[in-house]
Amino acid sequence: MRRFNLNLWLGGGLVLLVCVGAVFAPLLTSFDPVFDANLMYAEEPPDAQFWFGTDEQGRDVYTRVLYGARISLTVGIVSQIINSVIGLSLGISAAYWGGWWDDLVNGLTNTMLAVPSLIFALAIMAILGPGLPSLLIALGLTNWSWTCRIARSSTLSLKGQGYVLAARTLGYGDIRIMATQLLPNMVGPILVISTLGIGAAVLAEAALSFLGLGIRPPFPSWGSMLTGARELIVIAPWAAVFPGLAIFVTVLGFNLLGDGLRDLLDPHMRSRTA
Amino acid sequence: MLRFTIRRLLQVIPTLLAVALLIFVIFSVVPGSFASSLMADGRTAADPEMLARLNEQFGLDKPLYLRFADYITGLARFDLGTSFRTREPVLDVINARLWASLKLAVAAMAFAIVVGVPLGFIAALRPGSLLDSVTMIGAVSGLSLPQFWLGLLLMYLFALVLGWLPSFGYGGGSWRYLILPAITLGVTPLALLARTTRAGVLEIANEDFIRTARSKGMSEARVVRWHLVRNVMVLVVTTIGLQFGSMMGQAVVIEKLFSWPGIGSLLVDSVSIRDTPVVQGTILVIVVWFLLINTLVDIVYAAIDPRIKQT
Numbered sequence: 001m002r003r004f005n006l007n008l009w010l011g012g013g014l015v016l017l018v019c020v021g022a023v024f025a026p027l028l029t030s031f032d033p034v035f036d037a038n039l040m041y042a043e044e045p046p047d048a049q050f051w052f053g054t055d056e057q058g059r060d061v062y063t064r065v066l067y068g069a070r071i072s073l074t075v076g077i078v079s080q081i082i083n084s085v086i087g088l089s090l091g092i093s094a095a096y097w098g099g100w101w102d103d104l105v106n107g108l109t110n111t112m113l114a115v116p117s118l119i120f121a122l123a124i125m126a127i128l129g130p131g132l133p134s135l136l137i138a139l140g141l142t143n144w145s146w147t148c149r150i151a152r153s154s155t156l157s158l159k160g161q162g163y164v165l166a167a168r169t170l171g172y173g174d175i176r177i178m179a180t181q182l183l184p185n186m187v188g189p190i191l192v193i194s195t196l197g198i199g200a201a202v203l204a205e206a207a208l209s210f211l212g213l214g215i216r217p218p219f220p221s222w223g224s225m226l227t228g229a230r231e232l233i234v235i236a237p238w239a240a241v242f243p244g245l246a247i248f249v250t251v252l253g254f255n256l257l258g259d260g261l262r263d264l265l266d267p268h269m270r271s272r273t274a
Numbered sequence: 275m276l277r278f279t280i281r282r283l284l285q286v287i288p289t290l291l292a293v294a295l296l297i298f299v300i301f302s303v304v305p306g307s308f309a310s311s312l313m314a315d316g317r318t319a320a321d322p323e324m325l326a327r328l329n330e331q332f333g334l335d336k337p338l339y340l341r342f343a344d345y346i347t348g349l350a351r352f353d354l355g356t357s358f359r360t361r362e363p364v365l366d367v368i369n370a371r372l373w374a375s376l377k378l379a380v381a382a383m384a385f386a387i388v389v390g391v392p393l394g395f396i397a398a399l400r401p402g403s404l405l406d407s408v409t410m411i412g413a414v415s416g417l418s419l420p421q422f423w424l425g426l427l428l429m430y431l432f433a434l435v436l437g438w439l440p441s442f443g444y445g446g447g448s449w450r451y452l453i454l455p456a457i458t459l460g461v462t463p464l465a466l467l468a469r470t471t472r473a474g475v476l477e478i479a480n481e482d483f484i485r486t487a488r489s490k491g492m493s494e495a496r497v498v499r500w501h502l503v504r505n506v507m508v509l510v511v512t513t514i515g516l517q518f519g520s521m522m523g524q525a526v527v528i529e530k531l532f533s534w535p536g537i538g539s540l541l542v543d544s545v546s547i548r549d550t551p552v553v554q555g556t557i558l559v560i561v562v563w564f565l566l567i568n569t570l571v572d573i574v575y576a577a578i579d580p581r582i583k584q585t
Contacts (some may be wrong), residue, residue, distance in 0.1 A: 226423060
């Protein structure tokens with residue numbers, strides 16, 4: 001009998017919750033996240049009107065957390081797609097073609113692994129300046145090394161298989177073999193690492209925005225909301241609690257979903273969750 | 275063993291050069307020079323003569339490949355350049371901050387080891403128990419927690435509400451100032467260590483040699499101490515090394531949050547004022563730290579586990 005996969009369902013549920021919040025944000029609140037500032041209502045504790053309280057400009061924290069999900073999910077998903085595309089193309093082609101290209105890709109991957117990705121992203125943000133496009137580039141270019149490694153090792157073990165040789169005999173080009181014969185056979189592990197990668201990107205976006213290098217106020221990024229909340233934590237602790245909780249729930253959701261997918265797709269990995 | 279050690283240490287150099295090149299290239303494509311951002315006051319255009327002089331003073335008027343050659347030869351002499359802002363050697367600027375960062379990293383790691391390893395061990399000895407479930411839920415939460423948020427909440431609770439500890443700053447090196455940042459920074463490695471220890475113990479507890487030891491009548495305490503702990507330690511030491519190596523990177527946000535005068539907060543401050551030599555130098559120090567610790571782990575690993583080929 002198959003064991004109930006708690007990680008998968010709990011993680012999927014949390015991710016779904018955040019997605020619903022992001023997509024239906026305008027239906028779930030009657031306030032505007034940026035323009036409904038009213039100093040008359042500044043720093044109000046949570047009540048029936050303001051579920052999560054208000055911040056120093058009297059904006060509804062609940063509304064800003066909802067709209068913040070849009071930024072976090074956009075950054076997380078888009079940057080992970082960029083990472084996956086880079087990692088997959090480099091990893092598969094390096095292993096398939098071998099030679100100097102493989103050496104080059106390997107060298108680059110090792111270099112990338114030596115620099116902590118947050119530090120790397122920080123350096124890129126320093127150059128490009130704050131904002132959403134810079135964030136997507138900074139986080140999309142710095143976290144592909146594990147994907148690349150997995151794609152490379154899968155390709156190495158797959159490229160000697162009969163069906164790859166058959167495809168080559170049929171006259172398929174290299175690119176076509178990589179896309180139609182190799183890629184579909186590594187979807188499982190890539191899906192797992194990508195799900196975990198989205199969580200990591202959400203965390204990184206929050207950290208960069210918190211440092212003032214990511215999304216700038218007044219736009220409601222969870223990280224930059226925490227920067228503002230730091231200054232008034234004594235009088236309005238709720239302004240710090242809820243955005244952080246939102247980051248936590250989102251990242252936890254993706255981490256659990258990733259673990260759950262791994263259990264589902266590769267039962268052998270079950271005991272080694274480290 | 276000596277040959278292995280030397281070879282491993284030499285392998286660090288090409289990676290380091292590659293990283294130096296990468297950082298150098300990234301910062302050289304910056305549109306707008308430092309000189310112009312230093313001069314710009316937002317109202318009047320910068321004086322072109324002044325700009326040229328600043329550029330010349332910092333060697334920014336030379337072609338790119340010459341600047342890189344200068345940079346690398348400087349590196350070989352442990353010269354990381356001169357800070358644009360303070361005009362001091364970058365190495366001195368970093369040196370003044372390094373001690374605080376090391377102190378924070380060691381304290382955080384000690385906290386993670388002392389709490390995380392025993393927790394993972396106890397959890398694994400009773401798999402499926404309440405303690406096990408709580409520990410594992412705690413571990414996955416610890417890995418999902420934005421550290422700076424946790425730090426903010428700890429600051430609020432222990433410094434502002436209870437008043438037990440100072441909220442931020444260095445306090446001239448007093449240990450009371452160290453506690454909150456160290457706990458904050460230690461939570462992620464703690465969670466990872468608890469998970470790794472548990473997974474390691476569970477895996478090794480099912481090995482044949484453990485069953486053999488039990489069936490020949492060895493006492494349970496002796497099985498655990500003699501066979502289990504020794505084998506799990508290899509895995510735990512590796513995780514500790516990897517975490518310790520990446521800690522300087524993770525500390526950036528925490529140092530900034532707690533106004534801790536380490537190289538992490540130096541990096542963030544230098545990024546915001548575009549003090550490129552300091553940014554490059556700080557990143558390089560963080561990478562050197564990471565590579566050295568990893569190499570050390572490899573060497574220790576090879577020393578304690580004879581199965582690893584020393585080639």
